[in-house]
Amino acid sequence: MSKTSPLKPDRDRNPATGHQPAIRIFERLLRGYKGSAGLRLWNNTLHAPTGESPTFTLVVRDPAVLRRLVFERNPVLLADAYFRGSLDFEGDLYSAISLKTHFESLSLGWRDKLALLRDAWRLPAGADAKLKPATNTIASRIARRFSHRHSIDSDRAAISFHYDVSNEFYRLWLDEERVYSCAYFTSADESLDQAQRNKLEHICRKLRLKPDERLLDIGCGWGALVCWAARHHGVRAHGITLSRQQLEYAQQRIRAEGLQDQVTVELRDYRDLSGEGIYDKVSSVGMFEHVGLANLPAYLATVMRVLRPGGLFLNHGITHDEEGWNKTVATEFINRYVFPDGELDCVSNIQLGMERIGFEILDVEGLRPHYALTLRHWVQRLETNREAALREVDEPTYRVWRLYMAACALEFESGGTGVYQILASRNNRGAWPVPLSRRDLYTERDRRIEEVN
Incomplete structure (x- = not known):
């Protein structure tokens, strides 16, 4: 088992500079993905696949999006983040939606899971994004009203x-x-x-x-x-x-x-x-x-x-x-x-x-x-x-x-x-x-x- 030098926690958790944990999370979660995707972070850092142009770029405006994906990996989280504006897509929307199938079939070993948890902890606590998330989301309104009783x-x-x-x-x-x-x-x-x-x-x-x-x-x-x-x-x-x-x-x-x-x-x-x-x-x-x-x-x-x-x-x-x-x-x-x-x-x-x-x-x-x-x-x-x-x-x-x-x-x-x-x-x-x-x-x-x- 090879050793890796830990990054300094204070630098990793700085929204302006701490993008390396996010890139590692992105690469691990997309390992085996059939398409070609890029990543743009809250500090405008761009990470693109080597030797090819991505069909779409995932724009992450809030580190919390990646942190939640590490713990849950539910594609609905991506949808909710997109609706709130903390996540966006550049390029082909239909290719981006294919992430749903990828995350549903994703299987990770314990080493990858441990590395993901470590990098999730190292993500910045917040981003300096000029974005005001919706306070009365569609999801919250539905949750209070509907129950499939069909009255x-x-x-x-x-x-x-x-x-x-x-x-x-x-x-x-x-x-x-x-x-x-x-x-x-x-x-x-x-x-x-x-x-x-x-x-x-x-x-x-x-x-x-x-x-x-x-x-x-x-x-x-x-x-x-x-x-x-x-x-x-x-x-x-x-x-x-x-x-x-x-x-x-x-x-x-x-x-x-x-x-x-x-x-x-x-x-x-x-x-x-x-x-x-x-x-x-x-x-x-x-x-x-x-x-x-x-x-x-x-x-x-x-x-x-x-x-x-x-x-x-x-x-x-x-x-x-x-x-x-x-x-x-x-x-x-x-x-x-x-x-x-x-x-x-x-x-x-x-x-x-x-x-x-x-x-x-x-x-x-x-x-x-x-x-x-x-x-x-x-x-x-x-x-x-x-x-x-x-x-x-x-x-x-x-x-x-x-x-x-x-x-x-x-x-x-x-x-x-x-x-x-x-x-x-x-x-x-x-x-x-x-x-x-x-x-x-x-x-x-x-x-x-x-x-x-």
């Missing part, structure tokens, strides 16, 4: 937390129709605006909408689907949402488009829907992720009740690559910062739940690569409009959305997360509610999209 009140609060950020904030990075769910690309270079129009039309065609039919959209967002279905398919559409800001925008939109006689929206929980067999068709796009796994039977039973016999139900939602919503780094991050009470399951369990209620499954379409493309578009638009976004939200909120959407893009690309459209029907004495082939979904679709443009 009507808690669900309303959870939806408000995510969707009532600012209508203008969302406008900056969503498409022209303001659709906050997976788009439908016919090619990788298609614009986001076109791809979202494709998606709206694709859903309407799957539901085989006809003039004067009654459509219910559960979780209608800013009203894109109900307005599209009314304008282009002549239905009478009703949307429900738990977001007051979305409701107000959708109501203004309906008036602006002159659709008051065809489209209505209201602030209502799906559990408060009344009536039986009222609607010919029901859609739910990007909503059932908020329902909670324990509440899925009640949610599906409600849809079954309000849908007429022979009616069609399209459920579009995100799924997980494993059963249940177990505690992981990814689920902890999502529930702490983004979707407080969100829960996902594998697609086979979602289908099984639908069948247990009595739905007949007609079609299942996976859209995983489409969501990865959608998210990359959103991140690019958000970054392009950063200054305008910061006039609507604070810096931590901007950083949450940027990191969340970029991380989700990588999850969809890797296959850890999926998204599916499931088309089902309420049985009507065995009658088949759709054409024998699926040719009708595509024969007229391109022509209709061109007419819309």
Whole structure:
């Protein structure tokens, strides 16, 4: 065992000069990392890999970030430090997010652990950074409010937390129709605006909408689907949402488009829907992720009740690559910062739940690569409009959305997360509610999209 000369504690703990322990911690924690990363410290010391340019540089403004990583090595700590501003990234954000996978698989021997602890003690006690960390972080607000009980009140609060950020904030990075769910690309270079129009039309065609039919959209967002279905398919559409800001925008939109006689929206929980067999068709796009796994039977039973016999139900939602919503780094991050009470399951369990209620499954379409493309578009638009976004939200909120959407893009690309459209029907004495082939979904679709443009 070779001996090393200990550095002087008083010099190591000086924020202006004590950067060597930080560099050693960085090199040990990134040993075996597949990418190329640099390090910039609170005193502007730059440490770069030998012989190559890093794809990103980790900017550490507070020694406490490295100290906490030594003791916990939880990637969520990096996220929290990024939101607070004590950590930043220069270069490719997507490459930086790959640190999550590295830290989750990192295994250290006792010698490395001992060396890390020694250097953690030698880190400066504080940095002379001109940075004011957020005192009322998103994490602290969530911790006091949400518990996955999924009562009507808690669900309303959870939806408000995510969707009532600012209508203008969302406008900056969503498409022209303001659709906050997976788009439908016919090619990788298609614009986001076109791809979202494709998606709206694709859903309407799957539901085989006809003039004067009654459509219910559960979780209608800013009203894109109900307005599209009314304008282009002549239905009478009703949307429900738990977001007051979305409701107000959708109501203004309906008036602006002159659709008051065809489209209505209201602030209502799906559990408060009344009536039986009222609607010919029901859609739910990007909503059932908020329902909670324990509440899925009640949610599906409600849809079954309000849908007429022979009616069609399209459920579009995100799924997980494993059963249940177990505690992981990814689920902890999502529930702490983004979707407080969100829960996902594998697609086979979602289908099984639908069948247990009595739905007949007609079609299942996976859209995983489409969501990865959608998210990359959103991140690019958000970054392009950063200054305008910061006039609507604070810096931590901007950083949450940027990191969340970029991380989700990588999850969809890797296959850890999926998204599916499931088309089902309420049985009507065995009658088949759709054409024998699926040719009708595509024969007229391109022509209709061109007419819309």
